[in-house]
Amino acid sequence: MIAVMYLTGSLGLFLYGMKIMSEGIAQAAGQKMQSFLEIFTKNKWISMLVGTFFTALIQSANGSTVLMMSFVNGGLLELSQIPGFLLGVNLGGSITGQMLSFDPEYLAPVLILGGACLILFGGERKTALSLGKVLMGFGLLFTSVSGMTKGAAWAGELSAVQVILEKLSHPLLAFGAGILLGCLFQSELAATGLLAVWTGSGWLGFSGSLYMLLGANIGCALPALLVGIGCKKDGKRTLWMHVCINLAGGIFWLLLLLLGRDGIENFFLKFSDGKEAAAVVNANMLMKLVWMAVCMPFTAKIVAVIEKLIWGQDGAEAAFELKYIGENHGFSPATAVLQVIRETEEMAKLTAENLSRSIETIQEPTSEKIQEVCQTEQNINFLHREITSYLVRLKQSTLVIDDAVYVDSLLYMVTDLERIADRGQRISNSAVKLKEGNVHLTREGEADLGKLAGKVEWVLKEALEVFYGNDRQKLPEILAVKEEISQSERELQAKYIERIAQDECSLEAGMVFADIISDLERVAVHGVNIACGAQEDI
Incomplete structure (x- = not known):
């Protein structure tokens, strides 16, 4: 019970840290976000780089996707400008997982203290408040990662958990369990961290963790669909595009693993110096990188498929209607x-x-x-x-x-x-x-x-x-x-x-x-x- 409470409490701290850090970044950006948007008009490759950088910064693939949905739904961006960004979002979300390789034991308290000082003693200066939130958010994220690591390790010692983990050696079962895990956590970083800890502790085999990782990437994208309720067609298409990209990527890698599991696993382990926990994190990033390279030449096709999947147009606008706010x-x-x-x-x-x-x-x-x-x-x-x-x-x-x-x-x-x-x-x-x-x-x-x-x-x-x-x-x-x-x-x-x-x-x-x-x-x-x-x- 203590292990479960420790794990869930750390997850709550993680989500809160991510929230205030995102708020700080948004407040610091302010209206200058307009120049950020203008980058999208250049080409899909720059759009992909922006998606990667932005998601790595705010540490939330769902946050980036919902932000793009609001831009498309508000008429600030066209749907055709989104695929490159979403592919970058997936890569950026996996890059944030590299923080799991850091030892935050000493860094986290310093960040939290610095953030608290800026928030409490920064006066009326909004720049100080924004920076304080960013530092505080990073500190809480590092602290929560440590907490989840300890909680997951304790939970893995429970006999019931060990029985469940042993049954996840079957690829399809592990894949489905990963989808449920992603839906539950709604955070790729949290799901990746949990799998890395269980794999490193020996409670979950490396093969099972890879299959669960593929499912978790799909599951993490699903809750964002709820945000699309009441949105315009293109807003919904943006959210579904993210889900479909992750779903297709998951199936792509599932087939590759089923056909050549040993070779792929050995490559990931060698890339990570034989450390299974690090291999989980690195595998997530490398699989996203390969899938992005596969999809980038076909972004126009992705848009066409999504438009057919979510077909039709928005109804005629009312005489008095807000187009961008409301x-x-x-x-x-x-x-x-x-x-x-x-x-x-x-x-x-x-x-x-x-x-x-x-x-x-x-x-x-x-x-x-x-x-x-x-x-x-x-x-x-x-x-x-x-x-x-x-x-x-x-x-x-x-x-x-x-x-x-x-x-x-x-x-x-x-x-x-x-x-x-x-x-x-x-x-x-x-x-x-x-x-x-x-x-x-x-x-x-x-x-x-x-x-x-x-x-x-x-x-x-x-x-x-x-x-x-x-x-x-x-x-x-x-x-x-x-x-x-x-x-x-x-x-x-x-x-x-x-x-x-x-x-x-x-x-x-x-x-x-x-x-x-x-x-x-x-x-x-x-x-x-x-x-x-x-x-x-x-």
């Missing part, structure tokens, strides 16, 4: 800022398009176009509420300083977008007044309005480019055009008053014209606010 996308500090940026970009696109559409209604006041302006404005209001709520929640989480500043800028920016949408709706309402009252603007008035609207749309377009590009070089030009718009608004107001006085246009037309140019000028003001919210050093 309940179906989860909430992870590592991706939250990126996802909300994508959502604000969608809102900005809708706002700019709806402004142009509302201006068009002045000359083309069709019921379809006016109704479209109204529906889009309601959608923008919905996005404003949801994004604002998400940003407030994000501010309450632990963010690096750059991300915290950027979140504040996003809060102000989405408010300006919502007000621009309101002005667009007002312009459309003015067009309705002209249509229903059978009132017409003068040709000169329409021409003046067209010039002013063109400048306003330019200001909004450039302001959004400045904001999302974090480049304030165009800000002086935007401010200059904004001053031209304000001056034009005053001049046009005076001109229309003069036309009314000379009876060249009706009072009703003059009032509507004044409302429209006033709304356009306010749009330019909000555009300048957006441009001024750009951060120079994010």
